[in-house]
Amino acid sequence: MNDARRATGPRSRRLTRTASLLVALITTTGLATGTALAAPADQAASNAASTWVPNDPMKAVAQMQPSWNLGNTMDAIPDETSWGNPLTTKALFDYLKAQGFKSVRIPVSWYPHQSATAPYTIDATWMARVKQVVDYALADGLYVDLNVHHDSWDWIENISVPSDHDAVLARFDATWTQIAAEFKDESRKLLFESVNEPQFAAGTSDAQKTASMNELNTAFHAVVRGSGGNNGNRLLMLPTQGCTPSQPLMDDLNGEIASLHDKNIVATVHFYGYYPFSVNIAGGTTYDATNQKMTADTFALMHSEFVAKGIPVYLGEYGLLSEPNSGTVEQGELLKYYEDVNYQARLNGVTSALWDDGNYLDRTAMQWREPDIFSMIKSSWKARSGTASSDNVFVPKGGPFTAQTLTLNLNGTTFKGLWNGHQKLVEGRDYTVSGTQLTLTARALADLSGNQAYGVNSTIKAEFSTGVPWLIHVISSDKPVLSDATGTTASLSIPTQYNGDQLETIKSQYADGTAAGSASWTAYQAFNGAFSPDYANNALVFKPDFLNSLKDGAPVTLTVEFWSGATVTYTVTKSGTTVTGTAS
Structure with a gap:
């Protein structure tokens, strides 16, 4: 992901340096005499397969x-x-x-x-470390x-600036010349x-962006193909602008791929879902019908633009623009998103790579943070x-208990x-089922x-004919209470x-109904951007960007x-640098 903000979020895990223990059984006689040791037949077959x-x-x-x-x-x-x-x-x-997992993407910042x-030399120690990881x-x-x-975004984007063009292209060529030379003898699994x-740089026209994108991909292709070894027929991935899977940008990439007359080309794009949900x-x-249609339409476009034409697609990154453990997207809605994204990838013949910046897999403990x-x-x-819905x-809390109904999303199960x-x-x-309506009885809820x-x-499991169970949490709550501040x-x-409830979202408006907050285009402000719940300390915290944007x-x-359906109104007023909050 090309966003430095993703790199600076808080992490609760303790950071340690770990090292793998490499154990080799060596026949000393073979080494002493310089005799090559033949691998067993089954090992040779395994190596060939790998x-x-x-x-x-x-x-x-x-x-x-x-x-x-x-x-x-x-x-x-x-580093x-x-x-x-x-x-x-x-x-x-x-x-x-x-x-x-069958493959990994190893993003590298070289600069x-x-x-x-010139000559834009990559540090030998860094190159060796990258090769070791590969x-x-x-x-x-x-x-x-x-x-x-x-x-x-550090230097390549300036290829669209006429005064910088030649130097950027020279550096780009030099970068890939060095990488290609280092890895030319690696397996084609690389x-x-x-x-x-x-x-591309601010102010660049759409036409120039397209030209610059094609120039980068063409230069990359020429450098690698001319570098010898396995690079002559290595699979090469070409992105759209921004790795965005829109039809115009995929059309542009289609034209570029056709111009290269090379079957060993892979199209690559990224997907982070419908922005308001993400x-x-x-x-x-919620992962509603609008979200689902956007996901289905985007993957169908990947198929029609590339897969149907015999061009493989590697979804180099997928996920959400918020971290899975941040609470920004409610857990059940997040699960529905991931289930559908991977289904759409399968349906459309797209290979998908989860973006993991350390918030999915704890690489020290070797455990998934959110199993x-x-x-x-x-x-x-x-x-x-x-x-389910x-x-x-x-x-x-304390009742009275009444039957409650959820809608099942069977997804073919x-x-x-x-x-x-x-x-x-x-x-x-304990429950009844009518079509896709699952009703928990008052007796069961009590x-x-x-x-x-x-x-x-309590947490109950809805079991289906395939896939993982759907967890349903039974939660006791009362209407939340906000106090003056x-x-x-x-x-x-x-x-x-x-009071046991969970925050869903906040609408923020001036007296005339216009949106109030840093996101002036919507009354509903960004969760964990404008505000955050602090359940442990019984607080609702509003952030500087939101507060400073308010009219004096x-x-x-x-x-x-709140997710229970409860709503609470509250008034906030800014006066200079002082902000007061009043309960309604």
């Missing part, structure tokens, strides 16, 4: 599914561990292979380790995509990607999973029943609420009794919306 790549690019890229990104690591600035991840070890790739003037992955039989990453999310802004809190998310992703590589059922732990709930007594402490009282434009912390002396009405 490096064999089909001649058909479509089949080769299909073998790369599923894929994973070593994000915020070799692309970190200035491998600068953005919070540990040193990369062979053990990491061993683990990824065991988890079912912190490269001379900015070789770790190749040794496990994984395909590897190696690219030029954050260089795109792929090269010309540039990550290419962008960052929870403008009321985009439910990874279980859904892994299952969706091969099968669909059923979901929500993963939460809110009941009033068959509903099999509900379980509370190892106990199967009884249809007719039982599942237990002692009715605020928060999750005083702060500054640096921070306003509103005392909040959440103009009261702002906040409509605070």
Whole structure:
């Protein structure tokens, strides 16, 4: 991902340096005499299988599914561990292979380790380290995509500036000349990607952007193809502008690929979903029909633009623009998104690479930070999973209990029943099913609420014929209460009794109904951008960007919306650098 902000988010994990232990059994007699030691026949066959790549690019890229990104690591600035991840070890790739991954993308930022003037020499130590990491992955039989990453916005974007054009192109050629030379003898399981999310200098016209994009891809192709070794027929990945999967930009790339007359070309794009949902802004809190259509349409375009024409597609990054453990996107809605994205990739013959900057896999503990998310992703590589309209059922603390209905999203599966732990709930007594309507009875909800402490009282599983179970949390809550507060434009912390409920979104408006806040185009401000819930400290915190954007002396009405359906109104007024909050 071409966004430095992704690199600076807080991390709770302890950072340690780890090293893999390489154990070799060596026959000393063979080494002493200089005699080459013949590998056993089964080992030789295994080695051949681990490096064999089909001649058909479509089949080769299909073998790369599923894929994973070593994000915020070799692309970190200035060094491998600068953005919070540990040193990369062979053990990491061993683990990824065991988890079912067939390929990895290794983003690399070269410019912190490269001379900015001719001959643009890449530091030998850095080149050797990159090669070591690549070789770790190749040794496990994984395909590897190696690219030029954050260089795109540091210097490559200036190729569209006439006065900088020649120097940028010379540096680009020199960069790929050195990379191609270093890796020319590697297995064809190593792929090269010309540039990550290419962008161009401000003020560049659309026509010039297209010309610059084509020039970069053509130069990359010429340098690699002319560098000898396995680079003569290595699979090469060419991106659209910004790696954006829009029809005009994919049309441009189609034309560029056709002009090269080279079958060993792969198209690469990225996908981070429907923007309002991806960052929870403008009321985009659920993976609704608009989201689903956008996802389906985008993948269908990838298919029609490339796959249907025999050009393989590598989705070099997919995910959301908010971190999975940030709370920005509600967990159940996030799970529905990942289930559908991977289904659409399968449906359209697209190989997909999860963007992981360290917030999915804890690379020190070798554990998935959110096991439910990874279980859904892994299952969706091969099968669909059923979901529901929500993963939460809110009941009033202390009752009264009434039956509540969820809509099942079967996704081609068959509903099999509900379980509370190892106990199967009884249809007719605990729940009923009518078509896709699943109704939990009042009796069942009273039982599942237990002692009715605020928060999750129990979690039941909806089982389907394929895929992972859908978890439904039974939550006791009362209407949240916000109290008066005083702060500054640096921070306003509103005392909040959440009473078991969970924040969904906030609408912010002036008296005339216009939007109030840093996102002036929508009344619904950005979750974790304009505000954040602080459940542990019973507070709702508003951020400087939001507070500083408010008009002086103009009261702002906040409509605070919760997942239970409860809403609370609250008034915020800025006066100079002082901000006051008043409960309605």
